[in-house]
Amino acid sequence: MATPSDPTQPTISVALCTYNGEAYLETQLGSILKQSRLPTELVVCDDDSTDQTRAILEKFAAKAPFPVQIIRNATRLGFNKNFEKALSLCNGELIFICDQDDWWLPEKIETLANYLIQHPKVDLVFSNAVIADTSLNNTGRLFWDAVRFTEPIRERWRRGEAVEVLLDGNRVMGCTSALRRRLLTSFLPIPNLPNYIYDGWMGLVTAAKGTIDFYEKPLVWYRTHEKQQVGTRPPEAGKPVRFKDRFSRPHQEKLDPLIRKHQELKDLYTLVTQRIAARTPGIEQFERRLAHYARRSTMPDGRFSRIGSVVRELVAGNYHRYADQEANQYAPFLAALGDLVE
Structure with a gap:
């Protein structure tokens, strides 16, 4: 894919990973179609789904106004390695990470793309998200509240303590993130870490580089349901020690x-x-x-x-x-x- 000479119009990839996502996938794909700024390409890595996921993707690809590349893994890779593969196959200068079961606000791509255009030293930006139920109804909660990314913690971040904040717990959710393709060489391949999935690792490495930032407004409705591979879970409390x-x-x-x-x-x-x-x-x-x-x-x-x-x-x-x-x-x-x- 050719690289444009105009830095205000970077090419944009969406990296979507799927696995048995037939229940909610069409809603997510529909929200990509309704973006005020459409992507240059959609790269999908399907992790050997056994339902109608692939048929839904092929139907979408036939009508989408942008190229859709569908890769089906012959052997199931798992969550982290499937995202690693999808990201590595993206050609766009900017990459938007996409889950199979959420809904994007129409201005998401345009908003975060403009943010990265206006902040050339930032390699990764992530937004807040509305936590929705299975039927995509607003629960009245925001993702940053669930992960304790409160205003005092955000102020620490603004003072340059992003690594400190992320070592206390991940606040970066992949599906709210946009990144520059040049960042991939810094965090791929994704190591096997017991307490980290790909977005936590990606966020920590970028924070250590000093090239990460956040965008205050929610741009995603994050659907919670029983079958999702990763969700918002409260931290397990350790047994207190009596004095x-x-x-x-x-x-x-x-x-x-x-x-x-x-x-x-x-x-x-x-x-x-x-x-x-x-x-x-x-x-x-x-x-x-x-x-x-x-x-x-x-x-x-x-x-x-x-x-x-x-x-x-x-x-x-x-x-x-x-x-x-x-x-x-x-x-x-x-x-x-x-x-x-x-």
Whole structure:
């Protein structure tokens, strides 16, 4: 596909992944047809559907006013690798990620394309979304509320702490995102990470590069239903430790979750820095968090010998920085106390 000389008219691909999506696919495809700015192409990777998904796609392709490329996987790839394949096959300078069961507002492509045109240093932009029920009725909730991307957290992001925010939990949903094709080399192939799907990985890498931003308004109606592969799920709450148990439980029992946390961060940091050679502010945020958990996960047995490390972390503000955003004002001090006495 030829690259246009006019930077205000970039070519646009939509990357759609499907798997047994016959129930809702036509609605999603219809919303693409009604866009105020149509894509240059639609690339579909079907993950070996066994229902009428392929027939729906072929019917759409025959009438669409833009080229539609349909690839059917002979062997099922799974969610992450199917999106990886779809993204890699896109030719457009800008790529819009599409799920099979949502509905796009008519201005979605035009709005995010214009945003990227006006912000040439941004590689990835994502919007909010309306959470809808199975019948695509508004539930009255927004996606950012579900993932706790609140105004105070967005303000931290604006101050340059995007990596910090995303390490606390993913806020980037693929179906709300638009990205530049040049970004693909930074996050593809998608690694096998236990707590990440493709959009969380994509968002974190781009945040580490310092080239990610968000758009405040919802541009997608995000349908929730029982058969979807990924949805909005509340985080599982860990079992709270009673105050009196902090003085009696074994020291290693205290350290084990911190050791696991540190190892997860270390593995993630290794993968991210393999993709990003430069030492960016985002990488520095990553290293600061990694150092904090390294210190906490290696506290010595003797309580007296822990005092210096705990005080330094407390004075540096790290117990506050890495406390859960909904924790009360005493939580950082309780974490420090736990490190000191357990």
